[in-house]
Amino acid sequence: MPSYLFWLFATIMLIGACAVIAFRNPVSSALAMVTSFVGLAALFIGLSAFFVGIIQILVYSGAIMVLFLFIIMLLDLKDEKKRASNGAPLFAGLALVVVFFIQLIGVLGNKLPHQSAPELNHETLATAAARFPAEGKIAISLNDGRLPDVHLIGHTLFTEYNLPLQILGVLLLVATIGVVVLSKKSVGSDASVQSDASKS
Amino acid sequence: MPEILITLAIIIVKVVTFTFIVVLPLVPLSVYFERRFSAIIQDRVGPNRVGIPLTLFGAKKDFHLFGLIQPIADGLKLFLKEDFTPDHVRKAFYWLAPALTVVPALITVCVIPFGPDVTLFGYNEKLVIADIDVGPLFIFAISSLTVYGITLAGWASNSKFPFIGGVRSTAQMISYEICLGLSIIPVLLYYRDLNLSNIVNEQAKNGWLLLPFWTDGKLSLPSAEAALFLIPAIIAFLIFTISIFAETNRMPFDLPECETELVGGYHTEYSSMKFAMFFMGEYAAMVIGSALIITLFLGGWSVGFGLDNVIANFSIGEFKIGGFIHIGVFLAKLIAFILFFILVRWTVPRFRYDQLMKLGWVIFFEAALINVFLAALILAAPEFKTTIIASGSVLLLAVTAAVIWVAKVSEPPVKILRA
Numbered sequence: 001m002p003s004y005l006f007w008l009f010a011t012i013m014l015i016g017a018c019a020v021i022a023f024r025n026p027v028s029s030a031l032a033m034v035t036s037f038v039g040l041a042a043l044f045i046g047l048s049a050f051f052v053g054i055i056q057i058l059v060y061s062g063a064i065m066v067l068f069l070f071i072i073m074l075l076d077l078k079d080e081k082k083r084a085s086n087g088a089p090l091f092a093g094l095a096l097v098v099v100f101f102i103q104l105i106g107v108l109g110n111k112l113p114h115q116s117a118p119e120l121n122h123e124t125l126a127t128a129a130a131r132f133p134a135e136g137k138i139a140i141s142l143n144d145g146r147l148p149d150v151h152l153i154g155h156t157l158f159t160e161y162n163l164p165l166q167i168l169g170v171l172l173l174v175a176t177i178g179v180v181v182l183s184k185k186s187v188g189s190d191a192s193v194q195s196d197a198s199k200s
Numbered sequence: 201m202p203e204i205l206i207t208l209a210i211i212i213v214k215v216v217t218f219t220f221i222v223v224l225p226l227v228p229l230s231v232y233f234e235r236r237f238s239a240i241i242q243d244r245v246g247p248n249r250v251g252i253p254l255t256l257f258g259a260k261k262d263f264h265l266f267g268l269i270q271p272i273a274d275g276l277k278l279f280l281k282e283d284f285t286p287d288h289v290r291k292a293f294y295w296l297a298p299a300l301t302v303v304p305a306l307i308t309v310c311v312i313p314f315g316p317d318v319t320l321f322g323y324n325e326k327l328v329i330a331d332i333d334v335g336p337l338f339i340f341a342i343s344s345l346t347v348y349g350i351t352l353a354g355w356a357s358n359s360k361f362p363f364i365g366g367v368r369s370t371a372q373m374i375s376y377e378i379c380l381g382l383s384i385i386p387v388l389l390y391y392r393d394l395n396l397s398n399i400v401n402e403q404a405k406n407g408w409l410l411l412p413f414w415t416d417g418k419l420s421l422p423s424a425e426a427a428l429f430l431i432p433a434i435i436a437f438l439i440f441t442i443s444i445f446a447e448t449n450r451m452p453f454d455l456p457e458c459e460t461e462l463v464g465g466y467h468t469e470y471s472s473m474k475f476a477m478f479f480m481g482e483y484a485a486m487v488i489g490s491a492l493i494i495t496l497f498l499g500g501w502s503v504g505f506g507l508d509n510v511i512a513n514f515s516i517g518e519f520k521i522g523g524f525i526h527i528g529v530f531l532a533k534l535i536a537f538i539l540f541f542i543l544v545r546w547t548v549p550r551f552r553y554d555q556l557m558k559l560g561w562v563i564f565f566e567a568a569l570i571n572v573f574l575a576a577l578i579l580a581a582p583e584f585k586t587t588i589i590a591s592g593s594v595l596l597l598a599v600t601a602a603v604i605w606v607a608k609v610s611e612p613p614v615k616i617l618r619a
Contacts (some may be wrong), residue, residue, distance in 0.1 A: 027293070027352075027355065028292075031348070031352075034348070050332055050333060050334045051334055051337070054334050054337045054338055054341045055337070055341075057341040057342070057344075057345070058337060058340055058341035058344060061341075061344070061345060062340075062341055062344025062345060062347070062377070063344065063374060063377070066344075066347050066348070066351070066370060066374060067374070069348070069351060069370075070351070070367070070370050070371075073351070073355045073363075073366075073367075074367075137392060137393070146333070148333065149333065150333055150334060150394050
């Protein structure tokens with residue numbers, strides 16, 4: 001990615017991030033957060049990680065933030081606008097920022113051996129292609145000089161991290177069922193449920 | 201440096217041509233089709249007068265052109281109307297919302313393949329703006345941003361009916377996005393690719409997904425795998441098409457703007473060009489949705505029946521212009537699909553909101569999941585032993601039966617009303 005594009009999207013992202021806390025109106029904050037996410041997705045795409053960038057928009061901007069906005073809109077916003085900021089949360093926030101800043105300095109201060117990532121040219125891709133079966137889609141497009149990022153992510157997930165993936169799937173399923181059970185309980189029009197409630 | 205300039209010029213020409221010369225005019229054109237076609241369905245005449253006003257220049261009769269100038273007149277009317285901003289709205293969001301509905305729909309044009317490669321003046325170019333490897337995901341991601349426009353329009357209007365429209369639309373679009381995404385997984389499994397150009401190339405060579413009657417450019421009966429795969433493909437096609445109707449807020453599912461309940465829905469407070477932008481956004485989403493359906497299931501730009509190679513090599517002098525014939529074929533399919541959208545709008549009555557949600561969450565969601573399982577089973581069949589495949593099919597049948605049973609049980613008993 002040309003560096004001016006990096007600076008452009010990084011600036012968009014930072015402005016969005018600052019606007020999240022600067023705005024008084026929660027809806028504006030939510031939209032600023034969306035802007036920040038879109039900038040982040042652009043940075044991912046600039047690093048040739050198309051899949052991650054697109055998923056960033058699809059999941060965070062397209063689904064999660066819409067739900068946030070949905071909830072915010074259903075609330076009464078007038079109280080939030082008037083609330084004066086008091087000392088304790090402000091202090092805690094500042095302390096967190098300072099801690100993270102010190103950590104950042106610590107990480108950056110560590111002198112790593114200067115080593116730049118190999119450039120994504122034909123040669124690097126062709127040598128990487130040798131690690132995959134020659135007939136497969138991954139090797140073919142790597143030899144073609146394209147980075148098949150979707151196929152690579154899929155390959156890695158389903159070969160090296162297959163078990164964690166399955167466990168995550170089960171976890172999500174349990175969470176989904178849990179939500180359904182919790183939200184159904186109070187609505188039950190059964191006589192038994194009602195009598196249970198009256199007993200307790 | 202000239203190399204870069206030429207590449208840049210090609211990109212700009214492609215963007216301008218495909219977005220502003222091919223897709224954008226389709227929006228007023230489909231409005232015209234909508235009015236004329238609905239008129240035919242309802243045994244009316246429809247707008248058939250607006251044409252070239254030759255009488256102004258002293259001729260005896262106007263040249264009416266079947267009313268094809270009507271959309272331009274409509275657009276002009278909307279431009280010249282008073283742009284009224286009510287006092288009680290939240291100004292910034294009120295102005296932002298219409299733009300947020302149109303822009304994503306037009307951005308998604310960039311991954312739709314309009315044709316195969318063409319060679320002009322020695323440059324071999326693909327007839328797609330951005331040939332990226334995550335085509336369908338890109339379309340879903342960007343078009344999911346359309347929700348913001350509608351939601352914000354409803355909220356910023358700061359009045360009852362628009363707000364209900366916005367909330368309805370948010371819930372509806374989020375729910376149906378899941379069905380959209382899940383329903384095309386079998387298609388992507390079949391092609392083993394996410395690049396829309398490659399998917400269409402494959403279909404041109406080996407038969408469309410819903411019409412696999414040629415292999416390697418020659419007419420033949422489909423292979424056992426392709427024939428069996430027709431079952432998940434048709435299920436995916438049905439779910440995907442109906443979900444596109446819901447996603448674009450088209451008629452059987454146009455709850456966010458249904459006139460009988462919500463005045464005008466989320467755009468009640470909008471007038472003039474801002475209203476026109478919502479209108480354009482809806483139709484542009486419909487055009488892109490149809491383009492995606494055609495690309496994934498019906499062969500995109502390909503003519504089919506093994507004729508594509510003949511057409512692709514069609515050339516005048518040194519210019520291989522077969523690609524432009526393919527663009528024509530693509531547009532013909534697109535217009536046919538738009539007419540289908542219009543036919544459905546004027547024949548199917550509107551759903552109730554709970555029916556809409558039930559269709560999305562109880563029927564389509566489960567059907568799409570089972571469909572993924574079925575498609576994987578069919579595709580994996582040649583690689584595994586018979587016992588594994590047999591146990592897989594038994595499991596699939598059991599899961600299907602369980603899902604149908606749960607759906608039946610969860611349905612509340614119908615109460616019979618007596619007068």
